Amino acid sequence: MPTEAPVLEVQDLSLRFKGAPANIVDGLSFAVRPGETLCIVGESGCGKSVTALSLMGLLPRGVARVMSGTATFAGQDLLALPERALADLRGDRISMIFQEPMTSLNPSYRIGDQISEIVLRHRPVNRVQARARALEMLERVKIPAASSRLDDYPHELSGGMRQRVMIAMALANDPVLLIADEPTTALDVTIQAQIIDLIEDLQKESGTALIMITHDLGVVAEIADRVCVMYAGRAVEEGPVAAIFDDPQHPYTIGLMSSVPSVGPRSGRLATIGGMVPAIDNMPSGCRFTPRCPFAGTGCETTPALVELGPSHRAACHYAPLERAFAEAAG
Missing domain, CATH: 3.40.50.300 (P-loop containing nucleotide triphosphate hydrolases)
Structure with a gap:
């Protein structure tokens, strides 16, 4: 304890x-x-x-x-x-994982961009570095073929995959x-x-x-x-x-x-x-x-x-x- x-x-x-x-x-x-x-x-x-x-x-x-x-x-x-x-x-x-990822993720933006945005907001990095961090986080939450998923939109993922994206964003x-x-x-x-x-x-x-x-x-x-x-x-x-x-x-x-x-x-x-x-x-x-x-x-x-x-x-x-x-x- x-x-x-x-x-x-x-x-x-x-x-x-x-x-x-x-x-x-x-x-x-x-x-x-x-x-x-x-x-x-x-x-x-x-x-x-x-x-x-x-x-x-x-x-x-x-x-x-x-x-x-x-x-x-x-x-x-x-x-x-x-x-x-x-x-x-x-x-x-402080980060939060919300109850329903489909209403928490922006349907108009690719998931890689949404994770990158959080990194860019709080870290002194450029867009290439933020995208690399987004890929690293997708791999950490065990999304298959993470590099090919960076440019997917939320609706292209299953509910479980969307929740993994939310976890990746929260821990980025x-x-x-x-x-x-x-x-x-x-x-x-x-x-x-x-x-x-x-x-x-x-x-x-x-x-x-x-x-x-x-x-x-x-x-x-x-x-x-x-x-x-x-x-x-x-x-x-x-x-x-x-x-x-x-x-x-x-x-x-x-x-x-x-x-x-x-x-x-x-x-x-x-x-x-x-x-x-x-x-x-x-x-x-x-x-x-x-x-x-x-x-x-x-x-x-x-x-x-x-x-x-x-x-x-x-x-x-x-x-x-x-x-x-x-x-x-x-x-």
């Missing part, structure tokens, strides 16, 4: 959309260190992608407002930087922080596994810190060092991946784990979490998971704090640790 100072440290981040009655992200804190993989997990609508876009400065400033918090990267608060300074960081020291300038937002959602299962393996291999080669946003607990189990479980804009549990999988302590985390299909024999139906993530204009007071929680009771109308349950393992539940609460109830 990495022990160096964090590459990125987010403290008490709260975001609100214009006209919304509640924060879409509320009091979120996490850190990621060199070479570490932090997976941010949760259902759609929990605020994962909004968090990533805010760190990259890609939310429209007239629509999304930072209510509180800091995001410290290399001694600078990303949330307070002017647009020009953020543009200098994006694609250079050797970033120290890589954010991957559901990078395999639009791909079939076989290609998903290849892309995850590729990201993991390239991260190990470079020592890049990785924030992986996903709802796929299989991916989390394979690549995560640490896990942050989000629900309705808040972190409800966080800790080392082994602690989260072996001893989940928030009812939402338990529900996510129980709803994952297993390869072995199973009796009965898969568990489900009733209801859905609340809309921004209908956020419950106190614990936001209360309407869906099977353990909800007295006290849940107040917001629970993240409490330490073990080494670097915290959960935001009034009844945590759950074993103690169940024992007391039984007694």
